[in-house]
Amino acid sequence: MLNDEGKPLFQQIAELIENSIVDGSLAEESQVPSTNELAAFHRINPATAAKGLNALVADGILYKKRGIGMFVTTGARDKLIARRRDRFAQQYVVPLVLEAEKLGIGIDELKSMLDTREHV
């Protein structure tokens, strides 16, 4: 689950939680797993898990309830989705077009591939 060696572990933890918020499995205003739960589950140092959670707090995705834990901020999902949409072209479309060019697949051919595989 945590296998993207290049990224700092804390960032991977933050992204896992972001993913759960985006796909709806962590609803807004629901409580997120604690530092120790994350550490035990992913077998990582608790300080690393805390760093991941704190990054999300600093970002406004989570908020702290003193003595209770951390919760998903209302509006966090929309915020995350908007951010990912911004990154989508750079992250997915650019490499797709580059690879297509390398293989001599023209833009029109690529488009028709997308059309026919729209519902993959």
Next chain:
Amino acid sequence: MTLTPPVARARHLGMRFGDVAALTDADFTLHRNTIYGLLGRNGAGKTTLMQLLAGHMRPTTGSVEVFGADPYENTAVLQQLCFVADTQRYPDDMRVGHVLASAELLLPLWDREYAERLADKFALPCGRKVKKLSRGMSSALGIVVGLASRAPVTVFDEPYLGLDAVARQMFYDELLLDYAERPRTIVLSTHLIDEAADLLEHILVLDRGHLVVDEDADTLRTRAARATGPADEVARIVGDSTVLHTESLGGIARTTFLRNDPDELPHPSGRVDVQPISLQELVVHLHRTPETVTTNEEASL
């Protein structure tokens, strides 16, 4: 990263055994509630460093302080410190139960119930003489003592010798669980770097007696990478990073490097594949590099 207060500090710490310089001019600070990984090849000076920390001997040069005092024959400090050696010797007649009972006398934070629970988990026969224990069982005994000591500074010197993969995982899991409940400073020396990597928060690497890495684990893993592709483009991506290893075949180069600035990610290039490397690979490359590699902290001084 916010640093917790220091629990131990070494200044120009050095140890010679006759002609052999086991440890040379080591400067480092250990902070509260942090898990340190002490890595390096056999003979790199790991055990010497840990023994100095635990006050088992006096350094030949420099100084080490634990809780602000010299640990050597210092009861107040040693009550707060538990050192689990890879080959702990006990008097011949001592049984497992005796070891646990004497640990309780020496370590004020000892938790007897926890020790019993752990002994059970690792299937330690309490009535057996310590010298009749197998290698794995005596390692397990060390682990039980180290964990149940709850000592604010707990030092494990390769605590897993003879332990199978299941027992080692049990050790890592127990360590994490208990550490989460009762944070403390742990120093773990290990050769099984990949297994323990995710538990470690801070990395110290010794190479032939010299401390060559003293860095946050996450920062270190972000800095280390390997680029493969056309040699000129690889060179461009590597830039002024520290090159740890490079090989080439035809026009293709493969270079393992350590970025000086962890935030400065290489510009993506369609023709160069940049892959992260594991902590274990990094340590292997560090030891292959003939000259001492400058650590991030030194570089920024």
